[in-house]
Amino acid sequence: MNFKYFFKKILLPLLVAFNLSVLHGHSNAQTLIVTLGDSLTEGFGVSREEAYPHLVEQELIRKGYSVRIVNAGISGSTSASAPSRMQWFLRVKPDIVILALGGNDGLRGLSLKHMKKNLGKAIKLAISKNIKVLLAGMQIPLNYGQDYTKSFKSTFYELAEKYDLPLIPFLLKDVGNVPILNLPDGIHPNPEGHKIISQTVIEHLEPLLLN
Numbered sequence: 001m002n003f004k005y006f007f008k009k010i011l012l013p014l015l016v017a018f019n020l021s022v023l024h025g026h027s028n029a030q031t032l033i034v035t036l037g038d039s040l041t042e043g044f045g046v047s048r049e050e051a052y053p054h055l056v057e058q059e060l061i062r063k064g065y066s067v068r069i070v071n072a073g074i075s076g077s078t079s080a081s082a083p084s085r086m087q088w089f090l091r092v093k094p095d096i097v098i099l100a101l102g103g104n105d106g107l108r109g110l111s112l113k114h115m116k117k118n119l120g121k122a123i124k125l126a127i128s129k130n131i132k133v134l135l136a137g138m139q140i141p142l143n144y145g146q147d148y149t150k151s152f153k154s155t156f157y158e159l160a161e162k163y164d165l166p167l168i169p170f171l172l173k174d175v176g177n178v179p180i181l182n183l184p185d186g187i188h189p190n191p192e193g194h195k196i197i198s199q200t201v202i203e204h205l206e207p208l209l210l211n
Contacts, residue, residue, distance in 0.1 A: 030068040031209060033057075034089050036082070036122075037100030037136070040171065041073030043194065045183045050191040055198035056205065065209055070094075078104045079115040082122035090129055096208055097126050098201065100136035100171055106152045107140060107187075116155050123163050132208050135160050136171040136201075168204045171197060 035041050035053040043051025048071065057069035072089060074081070079101050089097065099122060105115040119135075126133045137156035140149050160167035172189070174196050175181045181193035189197060 030066045031096065032092065032094045033067060033069045033096045033098065033205075034072050034092075034094040035069060035098045035100060036085055036089065037073040037098070038077045038104055039073065039075035039188060040103060040197075041071060041098075041100050042075050043071070043073065044075050044188045045185075046189075046191050046194060050194055052189075052194045052197040052201060055194060056201050059198060059202055060206070060209070063206075067209070073100075076104065077101065078108070078110065079118035082118045083125065086122040086125045090125060090131070093129075094131060096132045096134060096205070098134045098136060098205070099123065099126075100138075102152075102156070103138045103140075103171075106138060106144070106149075109144060109148070112148070112151050112155055116159060119155075119159055120162070123159065123165065127163065133163070133165050134168065134201075134205055134208060135165045136168045138172070139170050139176065141177075166204055166208065168200060171200065173197075173200050 041051070041053060043053075048054060051071060051073070053069050053071040053073070057067055060067045072085070082099070082101050086097070086099075099119065101122075102115055102119060105112070123133055123135070135156060137153070137160075139153050142149055144152075156167060156169075159165065170176070175189050175193040177186075178193075179186065181189060181196065183190050
């Protein structure tokens, strides 16, 4: 991703949200939520307004919540980027971070030990600043081998238990491997798929807004 795109799509919205919180005082500002993820979060193949972060924001506003959700998804990113990206986003003092990385680690058959370590570092950074983390779990096809796919899925549960985090068991629940809800590549959700994902996210995110 080039810097111009990164600045326009991610940094600029964050800076605007941060400036608004400073201007009005954090206690009176909207709840700031950062969705830190990969292409599933960015909304590969669909418009920004059709991707689940925007849909979640609009639905929560409709429900009466005062929220601002920043889509910090970057296509192709793996868990290796989690600690440095989390460190940067902590500067804008989000109230909640939805951590949705790891899918590309699994699809590339990368080390699950390293994935767990990377995500753990990012989680600890957020916790150290009293920022709530909602961890999004992922699953990969069985053709990667039974042991690897099982361990991959378990990694998210282990992290959630270790750091006492709320967990979305499977971000692509009712969407993954459903052709009519995905783009022709069979990996990325289409607009209808993102609508379902947004409801899954809201189910697990809303309790954090009530605490």
